[in-house]
Amino acid sequence: MKYKKMTVVIEKIVNGGNGLARTADGVIFIPYSLTGEKIIVNIIKKKKDYSFGEIESILEPSPWRIAPPCKYYYSCGGCQLQHAKYSKQLDIKYEIAKELFGGICQNIHYPIASEKEFNYRNKVIFRSENQRVGLLKEKSHQVVDIESCMIADKKINYCYGFLREKLKESSNEITVRVSDQSQLQINLDRSINIDRIAVNEIDSLYINGYLEKGWKYISNKGFGIDIPLFPDSFFQVNYDVTVKMKNILQTKVKGNVLLDAYCGVGIFSFLLKDNFNKTIGVDISKQNIKNANIIKKKNSIENSEFYTAKVRNMLDQFEKADCIILDPPRKGLSEKVKERLIETKNDNVIYISCFASTLKRDLMELSQSYTVEELFIMDMFPQTYHFENIAFLKGIK
The missing domain is CATH 2.40.50.1070 (OB fold (Dihydrolipoamide Acetyltransferase, E2P))
Structure with missing residues (x-):
């Protein structure tokens, strides 16, 4: 089916990197566009309340628009924001974060930039x-x-x-x-x-x-400890921004016991080992826990423990922890974990996520027992619409 072409003005960039334009026929989502641009768009897919379009021509380009340096940009699916100057990419991510989380958190920090705009993925x-x-x-x-x-x-x-x-x-x-x-x-x-x-x-x-x-x-070896990386080891893809995450966490939390839920190979347990008397890491993957114990032994770390288990099966540890770090997979927290967190109302919970939509869902559910005191936006993924979030929660007593 052939749809009509339209002249529209981009109102804003939304989560996912598409521009949003409003028309009498509904909302149109348009990739590779920027706020304020006047464009002629071809409608390529139409739903009941919204459509998807592609740019035919740009009548009034944004002053922030640049020629994408990568010749594969419009065919490869890896990047979505190369057509914008890097400073504008940070603005876009800040506006997306405020729209997503503004009703939950009043203290959203401007994105912390990556030192490298390109060649950052390890x-x-x-x-x-x-x-x-x-x-x-x-x-x-x-x-x-x-x-x-x-x-x-x-x-x-x-x-x-x-x-x-x-x-x-x-x-x-x-x-x-x-x-x-x-x-x-x-x-x-x-x-x-x-x-x-x-x-x-x-x-x-x-x-x-x-x-x-x-x-x-x-x-x-750049984090003060020797971290072996096996093929199946998870590690953040941008070393520079991971260092900045470490610096934020180390200045924000300390105490007796840290519970590192969904710990992977225990990176946050190790980075915060000097801030707590004891760290407890929990992960469902036997291989992750095996690798965590290899790192522990290699660096002679004595105050970290690791357990292979589902986080929901370790709920008894929640009340014992002075601080809980949650770094779940993209699907977010399970209902049982959220229910237990709502019951315990821990003083310090840190929720780390690179998937904004599930983070928003979980924070909204947890808001009945927690305030989100701060949200840090880390630009772990320049040239893409993705960003890492660090949310600091405090239980409402």
Whole structure:
């Protein structure tokens, strides 16, 4: 079905990175637009109360608009805001955060910027299929053929460059990670023929999760502790912004017992070990807890404990903790966890999330027993609409 084209003015940018325009026919969401721009838009999909459009031409561009530096920007799904100056990207994220959380929190801090606008990602997953090697198109399983990624660390691009032709030989998935010590780790779904020179560039090579060559892990050492990174270890993708997160947390909380819920490999437990007499980490993944204990032993840390369990099965620990850190997966907190938090009304709860919509849902439900005293916006993901949130909650007695 062919829909009409319209001339519209962008009112604002909403969560997800699309511009919003209002018309007599309803709201239109338009990617790659900026607030205040007057554009001619083609309607490509129509729902009952809203539509999706694409820009045909820009009649009055924003002064903040720039030419995207990446030649794959409009085909690859990795970035959504490269058409805006970086300072404007921060403004956009601040406005989105205020719209989402303004009714819950009165103290929303302006986004804390990344030192690097590009080449900040320390981990990237590339895919190969039908002679194409690169990243997935947005909301698709189609591989976009790319030579390099502008938001990936330069060493990741270097590694990807010498493996790219070999990856074309079969369908594959390759995870490339670099540590803050410039150590390189690769995990391939399937084995490929890698020449000897290329192999010598790789510090840790895994095939389908099994060590093929080199070290079992690479190491991060920029946080005051030695953190081994295995292929399945979770770590924030932007080292610089993670340091800034650490600095905020270390100045905000201290006490006797910290409960680190959804702890992963225990990063927050370790970063806050000197602020508490005891830290307790809980995660459902046996491998995460195994890796956390490896880090604990490697650094001779004595005041941290880790348990493999569902957070809802450790609810008895909630009342004992002076501070609780919640860093759940994107789906957010379970109903049982929220119910228990509402009962206990802990003095200090820190909710960390990169998924704003579920964070908003959970904070609204918790607001019957907590005030959200501060919300920090961390620009962990420049050039994209995503941002990390640190919400500080206090129980209402």
